[in-house]
Amino acid sequence: MRIAFSPCPNDTFVFHAWVHGLLPGAPKLNVTYADIDITNKLAVSADGPDVLKISYAALPWVLSEYALLPCGGALGRGCGPLVLTRSGVTATQDPASLSGRRVAVPSERSTAYLLFRLWAARHVPGGVGEIVVMPFHEIMPAVRDGLIDAGLVIHEARFTYPSYGLSLLTDLGGWWESDTNLPIPLGAIIAKRSLDLNAIAGWTRASVEYAWAHPEASREYVLHHAQEMDPQVAQAHIALYVNDFTANLGDDGYAAVTALLGRAAEEGFVPEFDLSALR
Template structure:
């Protein structure tokens, strides 16, 4: 079975057991490791993988071919994307300092960018000028080097941005939670509708539970894909993004996803969808 997910610690931690043949009855996986911008694009093609990690923001465009699985993704509190600037620029004012500025983002259809657009519409008079798409690990160096004025970052960047001399202008997860009192939906696991979806969900849940029961087993695998992160940062990343929603979105998780996509649809940023949870997956 072909699967695509990011090389980030939360994904490699979650899928380690399945990738290494430790889940009884689960098929062997052929893995593509790629940044979210690439996995979003893969899911939009006819030849995309059977199972793929995408941004929740990209979900409305792929639901005709893929179903949202209720596990394995990234959704939580205190884990939202950050807007970063150089310390000097960020200290010149609040969010309005972004007016007319050039901003790097990790993907046009990332949840981070969708949140950013919603936040900008409320907080940045006149909006920004240019959006530059960069792999997420290139964003902080681009801000530091003055290639862009600001950057929208995800994942472990929240633990490392200070080493680039950058300052947080806004925590979009905190903004979202204050607005909605809901967790932030970041990354979704989807599978082709032609597959045995409940079985795939069971294998993913088993892989998550194995990772929690054997936290040291995945360490070498996680660090080999973690783009030179220290073990401490990789562990902090996993602790933040792998949580109860990784096993089951539940009522709160689905409510958060619907809230994000309905707000975005109201202002024309995504097609309108109405997601209703099934016992195993959205149909």
């Protein structure tokens, strides 16, 4: 079975057991490790993988071919994307400062960018200027070096941005939670509708549960793919993004996804689609 997910600690932690053949009866996986922008594009390719981790924001483009699984993904509270600027130069907490500016984002179909667009529509008069897509690990250096006015960052950047001399302009997750009282839907696990979705969800959930039961088993694998990340940062990353929603979306999880994509469709940021296709 072909699967694609990011090399980030939360994904490698979740799928370690399945990748390493530790789940009785689960098929062998052929893994592609790729940045979220790439997996979002793989999902709309002619011959995409059987299972993928994509942005929730990319779901409306793929729901005819893929189904959202109720487990394995990333939702939560206090874990949303951040908008950063350079300390001492463009540092400000006034959203209007982004008017006409160049902003780097990790993917045009990322949940981070969708949240940013929903937030900016309310808070940035006249809108931002140029949007530049770049791999997320390149964004903070680009802001630090003045190549970009602001950067939209995700994942472990929450813990490391001060070391780049950057300042927080806004926490989009905090804004979303205060506005909706719902968790933040970040990354989804999807599988082709032609496959046995119940079985795939079962193997995914079993992999999550194995990871929790044996947290040290995946340590070497996680750090190998974590781009020389500090082990403590990797652990903090896992603790933040692998939570109860990873085992089961539940009513709050589905409500969060429906709210995000429903608002986005109303704004014309994503294609209109049948919200019932999410479950």
